[in-house]
Amino acid sequence: MGGLENGATNNQNSSPTTTKPTKTGLSPDSMINLDQGDPTLFEPYWRKVGDKCTLVIEGCDLMSYFSDISNICRFLQPQLGDALKRLHRVVGNALTEDRLIVVGTGSTQLLRAALYALSSPADRHPVSLVAAAPFYSGYKDQAEFLRSGLYKWEGDAHTFDKDGPYIEVVTSPNNPDGAIREAVVNRGEGKLVYDLAYYWPQYTPIIQPLDHDIMLFTFSKCTGHAGSRIGWALVKDKEVARKMTEYMQISSIGVSKESQIRAAKILGVLGEGCRTADSENFFEYSHSILKERWERLRNVVKNSRVFCLPKYPRDYCNFTGKYMDSNPAFAWLHSKEDIDWESRLREHKIIARSGERFGASPKYVRISMFSPPEAFNLFLERLSAIIDNTIGNVVT
Amino acid sequence: MGGLENGATNNQNSSPTTTKPTKTGLSPDSMINLDQGDPTLFEPYWRKVGDKCTLVIEGCDLMSYFSDISNICRFLQPQLGDALKRLHRVVGNALTEDRLIVVGTGSTQLLRAALYALSSPADRHPVSLVAAAPFYSGYKDQAEFLRSGLYKWEGDAHTFDKDGPYIEVVTSPNNPDGAIREAVVNRGEGKLVYDLAYYWPQYTPIIQPLDHDIMLFTFSKCTGHAGSRIGWALVKDKEVARKMTEYMQISSIGVSKESQIRAAKILGVLGEGCRTADSENFFEYSHSILKERWERLRNVVKNSRVFCLPKYPRDYCNFTGKYMDSNPAFAWLHSKEDIDWESRLREHKIIARSGERFGASPKYVRISMFSPPEAFNLFLERLSAIIDNTIGNVVT
Numbered sequence: 145m146g147g148l149e150n151g152a153t154n155n156q157n158s159s160p161t162t163t164k165p166t167k168t169g170l171s172p173d174s175m176i177n178l179d180q181g182d183p184t185l186f187e188p189y190w191r192k193v194g195d196k197c198t199l200v201i202e203g204c205d206l207m208s209y210f211s212d213i214s215n216i217c218r219f220l221q222p223q224l225g226d227a228l229k230r231l232h233r234v235v236g237n238a239l240t241e242d243r244l245i246v247v248g249t250g251s252t253q254l255l256r257a258a259l260y261a262l263s264s265p266a267d268r269h270p271v272s273l274v275a276a277a278p279f280y281s282g283y284k285d286q287a288e289f290l291r292s293g294l295y296k297w298e299g300d301a302h303t304f305d306k307d308g309p310y311i312e313v314v315t316s317p318n319n320p321d322g323a324i325r326e327a328v329v330n331r332g333e334g335k336l337v338y339d340l341a342y343y344w345p346q347y348t349p350i351i352q353p354l355d356h357d358i359m360l361f362t363f364s365k366c367t368g369h370a371g372s373r374i375g376w377a378l379v380k381d382k383e384v385a386r387k388m389t390e391y392m393q394i395s396s397i398g399v400s401k402e403s404q405i406r407a408a409k410i411l412g413v414l415g416e417g418c419r420t421a422d423s424e425n426f427f428e429y430s431h432s433i434l435k436e437r438w439e440r441l442r443n444v445v446k447n448s449r450v451f452c453l454p455k456y457p458r459d460y461c462n463f464t465g466k467y468m469d470s471n472p473a474f475a476w477l478h479s480k481e482d483i484d485w486e487s488r489l490r491e492h493k494i495i496a497r498s499g500e501r502f503g504a505s506p507k508y509v510r511i512s513m514f515s516p517p518e519a520f521n522l523f524l525e526r527l528s529a530i531i532d533n534t535i536g537n538v539v540t
Numbered sequence: 541m542g543g544l545e546n547g548a549t550n551n552q553n554s555s556p557t558t559t560k561p562t563k564t565g566l567s568p569d570s571m572i573n574l575d576q577g578d579p580t581l582f583e584p585y586w587r588k589v590g591d592k593c594t595l596v597i598e599g600c601d602l603m604s605y606f607s608d609i610s611n612i613c614r615f616l617q618p619q620l621g622d623a624l625k626r627l628h629r630v631v632g633n634a635l636t637e638d639r640l641i642v643v644g645t646g647s648t649q650l651l652r653a654a655l656y657a658l659s660s661p662a663d664r665h666p667v668s669l670v671a672a673a674p675f676y677s678g679y680k681d682q683a684e685f686l687r688s689g690l691y692k693w694e695g696d697a698h699t700f701d702k703d704g705p706y707i708e709v710v711t712s713p714n715n716p717d718g719a720i721r722e723a724v725v726n727r728g729e730g731k732l733v734y735d736l737a738y739y740w741p742q743y744t745p746i747i748q749p750l751d752h753d754i755m756l757f758t759f760s761k762c763t764g765h766a767g768s769r770i771g772w773a774l775v776k777d778k779e780v781a782r783k784m785t786e787y788m789q790i791s792s793i794g795v796s797k798e799s800q801i802r803a804a805k806i807l808g809v810l811g812e813g814c815r816t817a818d819s820e821n822f823f824e825y826s827h828s829i830l831k832e833r834w835e836r837l838r839n840v841v842k843n844s845r846v847f848c849l850p851k852y853p854r855d856y857c858n859f860t861g862k863y864m865d866s867n868p869a870f871a872w873l874h875s876k877e878d879i880d881w882e883s884r885l886r887e888h889k890i891i892a893r894s895g896e897r898f899g900a901s902p903k904y905v906r907i908s909m910f911s912p913p914e915a916f917n918l919f920l921e922r923l924s925a926i927i928d929n930t931i932g933n934v935v936t
Contacts, residue, residue: 190600197599204586249792291689371797400796401767
């Protein structure tokens with residue numbers, strides 16, 4: 145699910161520039177925002193692809209509320225359903241056979257649809273919602289902001305010991321730390337929602353096609369098209385899919401058709417590009433960008449006596465047919481020093497998100513690896529300077 | 541707000557066809573669905589307009605989450621904001637000066653954003669939500685489906701007598717009955733949300749530009765583009781707009797950009813068409829369709845000793861510069877007989893929505909005036925037959 149939450153801003157240039165800005169408006173004293181996961185760095189690929197992804201919509205197209213009234217999710221454009229099935233088959237990251245697809249306004253809306261579908265209005269007590277720490281900071285906001293009586297955020301799955309029904313969100317690869325995960329609580333009354341936003345080959349080796357009851361994906365993190373707000377759920381149970389669709393209906397009477405047919409087109413081109421070897425496919429392109437960024441970041445951090453980064457096992461990727469590294473969308477920077485790193489980085493004009501927001505210590509901080517190139521370069525320069533100034537374990 | 545709610549289906553042909561179907565798939569024994577307000581009947585106009593409304597989107601366009609980070613509603617595409625201001629100025633239905641625009645996934649999402657913005661999480665008790673009966677049936681569903689502790693549906697504003705803060709939704713023209721409305725409760729602690737989905741010249745004379753604190757509109761009912769899921773709020777107070785945007789952020793991280801730029805284009809063409817007199821503008825076209833349907837329906841109903849329809853005052857329309865009738869999107873059919881008309885009409889293969897769903901008696905029934913032409917014709921035939929069979933007040 146998205147790396148974007150309430151209260152953050154995308155202003156890469158929020159301080160007055162007293163020195164010459166670069167072409168992106170950044171100057172050496174600009175604030176750089178690495179709080180969010182706005183994946184615009186993949187844009188050059190889609191520019192290069194040209195007309196194949198161009199969408200033309202006439203004024204009289206797509207006017208009805210409905211897309212396919214024979215489908216449980218009657219808001220789903222059939223061409224999007226088809227493109228999603230083809231893509232999952234090509235990538236091999238999730239089983240789609242005998243699943244229902246529910247489309248959402250991003251996977252954000254779908255998570256709440258799943259909570260609605262898995263909770264029981266008849267129950268006097270709300271169902272507990274948990275995720276293993278460090279967990280995506282947005283889950284808590286989403287569970288709490290309407291003070292719903294259907295579900296209650298109970299925090300870290302590792303320490304959850306309440307009796308009764310519960311829902312565990314399993315985020316794999318995890319946001320913020322990139323780890324591959326399984327369920328933690330494992331009790332009979334539990335229901336699981338897998339948030340697989342980052343289970344794509346640019347971020348992590350595709351080990352196997354996953355086969356869970358509810359699996360959430362998002363267009364944003366697959367291709368970088370965050371502005372389209374398209375997410376999808378692969379759902380085994382018909383009644384759960386029906387209730388998730390009911391949620392969509394009551395909360396927004398469906399999902400933008402324009403975005404759906406655009407996602408269908410782009411995901412179709414992506415899937416086709418993976419099957420033919422005549423040019424670099426999107427996953428190769430995005431993987432190479434992230435890999436280079438991770439190498440440069442690791443090179444900076446390795447000189448540090450203060451910081452460290454998670455290590456990820458090299459694994460065989462069924463999609464590429466090679467052993468691959470993980471290159472997550474976020475760096476989960478950990479310091480040995482007992483310092484609030486969000487505040488400290490902010491003094492150095494780097495906006496990142498404190499570990500506290502993810503149910504962890506403020507000694508952790510999450511850094512988006514998705515920033516524009518100039519912002520990423522400036523980040524590495526500033527991080528190097530911080531590290532150079534902390535050689536004797538004295539953090540300035 | 542939309543005429544579409546949970547549980548309804550759009551199947552115009554749900555019974556097996558034993559006789560020859562028409563080109564829309566309707567046969568004399570097809571069920572016809574007049575439950576919903578799916579405004580596809582305006583499609584021919586947009587087909588006729590041709591290339592002016594055609595939208596072309598490249599694969600690399602619109603990728604970021606953000607549209608304008610200098611705006612409180614940073615998800616709003618600037619060209620949509622501009623088009624909306626121009627259109628409201630041309631039509632004269634709402635003031636936009638010194639207002640903030642918040643975009644939503646339909647006005648459905650915006651109503652809940654407004655409830656979030658106007659309620660106080662610090663309060664121990666939920667704020668009361670009311671609307672004068674007959675009220676849009678979706679308000680209750682939207683207020684209750686998540687069992688929110690922020691607000692509580694209290695039903696009919698006319699009978700509301702609880703102390704404390706409340707929110708009144710004022711729907712004008714009203715869904716289901718087309719009446720022009722003002723607030724009913726009028727107490728100091730009250731906050732008002734105006735749902736103005738149908739305050740456009742095809743439905744009602746535009747008497748004055750409205751000037752309320754929160755005014756909701758939707759693309760669906762303005763032009764018929766329901767599939768785009770675009771709504772907007774005109775908001776006076778900055779803090780309310782900020783909280784409504786926060787709601788959008790937590791619930792769906794913004795609103796489809798593809799739909800926004802398409803709405804901007806189509807609403808721009810619509811506004812431009814109203815300023816030049818070289819061809820029929822959309823409001824003239826849609827008004828003439830609805831006017832003709834209403835005349836035909838009134839002709840059928842006038843023979844009835846059982847049914848009656850609301851009468852609307854003829855009023856001077858500032859937009860057209862003429863005295864005009866109202867031609868609402870729904871017919872609010874009232875019977876003098878004490879009969880559950882939803883059930884009775886269903887026996888005659890007409891799906892409509894009972895008055896009970898709107899906080900009224902089952903002697904009322906809401907009929908969508910938006911159905912495809914063949915369905916509307918068949919409806920009038922069947923209604924005539926029902927009326928012919930009830931001459932002596934014996935309803936068969």
